[in-house]
Amino acid sequence: MKRHKIHHSADIVGRCKKGIIPFLLCFVFMGYGQNISVNFPNITVERALEILRNQEGYSFSVKTNDVNLRQKVNADLQNQPIEKVLETIFQNQPVSFEIEGKMVRIIKAPEKDSKQIGSTAESKKISGRVTDKQGEPLIGVSIIAKGANKGTITNIDGYYSLTVPDKSVIQFSYVGYDTQELKLGKGNILNATLQEKINDLDEVVVIGYGSMKKSDLTGAVTTVKTEDLPMAANTSISHMLSGKAAGITSVQNSAQPGGGVTLRIRGEASTGAGNEPLYIIDGFPVGGSQVEPAADNRYSDFGSRNPLNSINPNDIESIEILKDASSTAIYGARAANGVIIITTKKGREGKPVVNYSANYGVQQIANKTEMMTAEEFMTEANKFAKEQWLYNNRVYPYGNTNPSSIKDPIVYPYDAKDIKNAGKGTDWYDLITREGMIHQHNLSVSGGTSNLKYMASFNFFDQNGVVRNSDFTRYTGRLNIEHQINKIFKYGINATQSYIKSSNVPLGTEDFENSGLINSAMSYDPTTPVRDKNGDYAQSDRMTTVPNPVSMLEIDDYTQTKRLLVNAFLQAEIIKGLVAKINIGFDDQNGVRNSYIPTTTLYGKQEGGKASKSMAQQFDRLLEATVNYNFNIAKAHKFNILAGYSYQDFNNEGFSAANSQFFTDIFKYNSLASGEAARPTVASNKSKTMFISYFGRINYNLFDKYLFTLTARVDGSNRFGENNRYGIFPSGAFAWRIKQEDFLKDVDFLSDLKMRISLGQTGNSEIGNNAFEYYTAAWQQYVFGNSINTGTAKSQIANPDLKWETTTEFNFGLDFGFFNQRLSGTFEYFKKEVKDLLGYRSLKSFMEVSTVAANIGKTQSTGIEISLKSRNFTGEFKWDTELNFTRYVDRWKERNPEDELSPWQKANDPIRAHYGYLSDGVLGIDETPPASMPNLLPGEYKIKDVNGYLRDDFGNLIPDENGNVQYTDAPDGIIDEADIVLLGTYDPGFSIGFGNTFEYKGFDLNIFFYGMFDRIVNNATRGKFSIPNIRFILNRQNMMKEISERWSSENPHSKYPSGFVSQYPQPSDYLWEDAWFIRCKNITLGYTLPQKWIRKVFSRARIFADVSNPFVITPYSGNDPETDFKAGYPNQRTYSFGVDITF
Incomplete structure (x- = not known):
C-alpha cells in the first residue's frame, strides 16, 4: 500500500525567523530619491508622458491650454531625476509643473511682469x-x-x-x-x-489570496469596517462583531477581562471536531485558541480567554466574513466553519499623520443575583425546618397524621433572638466584587511616498474586572511597511508584537471543596464573619468543605503571554497583469503561568501550600507561493487566474511542575524545591501538526454581466490516517448582474440586482494531533505485589482510514439596491451537509482501550440571511440604518449506529436538542391529584400527560415492525417517558442586529442592538441556589431570595413548588427557561470639533461618551441570558468617555 507523507519542507521559515526582518528593512529607504532611465526616440510629448505613466507609474494633470502635445522629443536620459526629464520633454514650451510624489500637474508658466x-x-x-x-x-x-x-x-x-x-x-x-x-x-x-458615495458597488473586498470589486463577487462575503464598530470598552475584535453581520452569531463565554467569545458562522454543524472559523490576519492563518498554560490545582478553571486578544482592534482596517463554499474553498480543509479575514491599516501617500485616541471607563455589575441576608437566611431556615417536619411526618397539609402523635418535636436551627440581632450579616458577594475600571491609549503614525508607505502603532489596554483580582493588561505594537522597489518588485512586512498579563481568579464552577470564588461567595453562610476571634479566616461549622470566599482572594495566580506575529511578502509583476508572490511568516506565542495557594486558604492548609509553574509555547510557520494573472480578451472577456502552494506547521510544547507541603508561604511559586510533598508533579508535552496545500482559482467575467468562479484546493495533513492523508475540496459559482441587462438599464429606481449561485466542498480537521495513530502513554501506574509501579500502557489504537470531515454547501444569493443604493441589501439561502463526522467509536469490552477515532454520522444545516442598509437622510442631517437577520437550524441526518436513541428522540432532531417533562402547575391543598399522579402531595409539581405508549390489554408495549415503541398520540393516564417532549435548543432560532447612526453639525449618535430568539438556557444558578436545592439551607448554604416565595403551608397559593423531592419525575421547564433577548450593545455620542477651533494644532479632533450594555430585554430570570452559568463571572455595564485626535 502506498504511504502518503507530509514532508518537512519549511525549515527555511525557521531559519529566516531572525534574519527576515533586518534583510527586508534594508530596503525601506530605497523608495526615496530614485532616478529614472528612459529613452525618447523622436516621439511626441503625448507619447513621452504615456511612457512615464506606464514605466514609472506617474500620473499627469494638464491645467493649461498652452501645452503642445504634438511637439517632438528626442533624448536618451539615463539615471536622471524626474525634474530633468520633465524639463527635457517640455523644452521651449511656456509651461511649468508641480510634483507631489508621482502626481505631476502641468500648469502655465508664470509671467514675470503680470499683475497679481x-x-x-x-x-x-x-x-x-x-x-x-x-x-x-x-x-x-x-x-x-x-x-x-x-x-x-x-x-x-x-x-x-x-x-x-x-x-x-x-x-x-x-x-x-x-x-x-x-x-x-x-x-x-x-x-x-467629503462623504463617500452611497454606491458601494466599486468597493474593493478582500477575499482569499486576493481582492476584487464587490460587484464582481460570486460568493457570500460580508464586509465589516472598523469605523462601524465600538472601540471604547472592548478587549478584542470578536466582542465588537456581535450582531454586526448576517450569518455570524456570537455568545460571550465569560465576562471576565479578556474573556472568550464564541463566534459561529452559519451554525455549529460539527459534533466531534471544532466549529471555530478560520482567522486570517494579513494573509497569515492563525489558530483559533490562545496559548494558555494550565495550573496544577483544583481551581484550574479560570474561564476562557479570547484568541484575538493579542490583536489591537484599533489597527484593523476591515473584516471580511467568508460564508459559503465558493468563497471559503480556497482555504480547503480548514474552512468548513467559515473564514474571517482581518486586514490591518496601511500607510498612505503623504506626510506623516499622527493619531492619538484614548478612553477611560468604569464598569458595574449589570445584574446581580439577590442572595439572602443573615436575618432572611435564618428566618427561611426555620421555616423550612418546620415545613420539612410536616412533610416527613405527613402532617397537614401533606397528610392526615395527628401532630400530637409524633414524638420528635420540630428542631429550629435558630432562636428568635438570634434572628432579630442578625441584621444583614456578611455579604460575601459584595466583598469579592468591586467597581471595575477600564482604560486604553492608542498612538499611530502613518504616511509615505508613492514608493514607500508605512504605519506604526502602539496600544496600551488595562482593565480591572468587577471581581477582585481579575485584571487584564495588554501592550501591543505594530509595524506595517509596503515598498515598491521599482516597476517590477514590491515587498511588504506586517509585524505585531504583544504582551499580556492576566490575573486569574479561581472561577471553578464545581461544588463543595472544588467551589470557585463566585460559587463560594454565593453559597457561603451569611451568619459567618470574615475572620474569627483569632484573626484567622473563619470557617463555617457546617460548610466544612467550602472555602472562605475572602480567603480565596489571597491565591496568587497570573498568566503572562507574549506573541510575535510576522508576515512578509515579496512580489514581482513579471509582465502586465502577471504577479508572482512569495509569502513567509511565523507566529510565536509563549505563555507562563504561576500559581500559589497559601495556607491561609482551606485547600492550601490541607496541602501545606500548593505551588505550580507551567509553560506553553506554540510556534507556527508559514510559507506560501502564488501566481496571479489578470488579463482581458477583447473587452468582453476578463480573466483572473490564481495558482498557489502553501505549507504551514504548528509546533506545540509545554511543561509544568507542582509541589506542596511548604514550611512558609513567603516563597510562593519561586522555590518549588522547598516543598516536601511525597510525590511532586512534573509533566511535559510536545506535538506538531503540518498542512501542505495546492490551490487554484479561475474567475471569468463575461460582458460585466455573467461571472464564473471555479476553485479547488488539495490539502494534506499528518492528523489523518495513511489511507486518507490528502483531501480535495472543489467549488463552483455563477453570478448574473441582472441590472446590466438591457431590459433593466433604464429602470432608474433599481441601482443593483445580482443573483449568485454556488456549490462546493470544504473540510474540517480539528480532531487533535495524531488521532489516527497507535499510541502508548508513559507514567501509567499499576500495582504489582505490594507496591505501586510505573510503566507504559496502550492508550490509543490506530485507524489508518480516519479522514477529513467534509462539508458540502449550496448557496443562493441575491444582491439588490434601490435609488442609487440609498437602500441596499442581500438575501442568502444556504443548505449544507457535513459527512464523515469526526468522533470516537466504542470498542469491545475486552480491548485495552475503550474508543478509537473514527468518521461517524452526518448532519444537515439550512438557513437564510438578510442584510439591509439604508441612508434615510443625506444632507446636513444624516441618518443611516443597518439591519441583519439570521436563521439557521442544525439537524442530525445520520447518527452513529452505536447510539441507541431514547423513545422521545427523533432521528433528525436538532443537534443540541434538550428534552424533558412539562409542568402543569403546583398541586394545591384542597386540589385532587391527577389520575396519572395519584400519590402527588400538595406543593409538588403536576406533570403534563401529553402522550402514551401503545399497549395491549395486559399493559405490555406493542412495538412496530422495527422493534420501536409506538405512541397513542394522546394522554394515556400514565406519567412515564412517553410524556418527555422536545423543550427546545440552546441555538437561537433566529438572531438580529439593528443599528442607527445620526450625524448633525459635528455631532454623531450611534445606537446598536442585537438579539437572539427562540432559544432556551438552563438556569444552573437557580438550580444550585434556589428551590430545587432548598434542603441545603439546613447545612448553612445560602439561597436566593426567591425561595421565600415557594409553596408552603403558610403560602399555599404560590406558583413555585415546595422543593421536596417527589416520587414522580421532575419537570424540566422549571430550569430550562425561555432565553430570548434583545441587548442594547452600545450607545455612543460623539462631537467632532470645528476646524476653526483646532486647525492650528490638529487636523481633526473628536470627543465621545459611550455606554456599553446599558440594558437587556429578556424573560430569562437569571443574571444574563448569554454569560450565565452556575456562579459565572457577572456581565458588566460600562460607562466611558474618550478622545480621538489626528495631528
Missing part, C-alpha cells in the same frame, strides 16, 4: 484642506470656482490654495465621493469634508 490676480478688489485668495470623514487628507481633489473657469487640486496633504472671484461657489469633486459645493464667505479659509 489677487490684487483686484473683486478677487481674493483662499486656502484650506479637504479630508474624508475620518480626517484623513484627500489627494488630488478637484476644486473649481463655479462659473469662473478657475481651479486647482489638493496636494499630497489635502491642502490647496486658489484665487477666485469674491462670493464664489466653490465645488469640490473627487472620484468615489459625493461632490460638495460651499459658498465663499468673508474669511479666506475654506475646509471641506
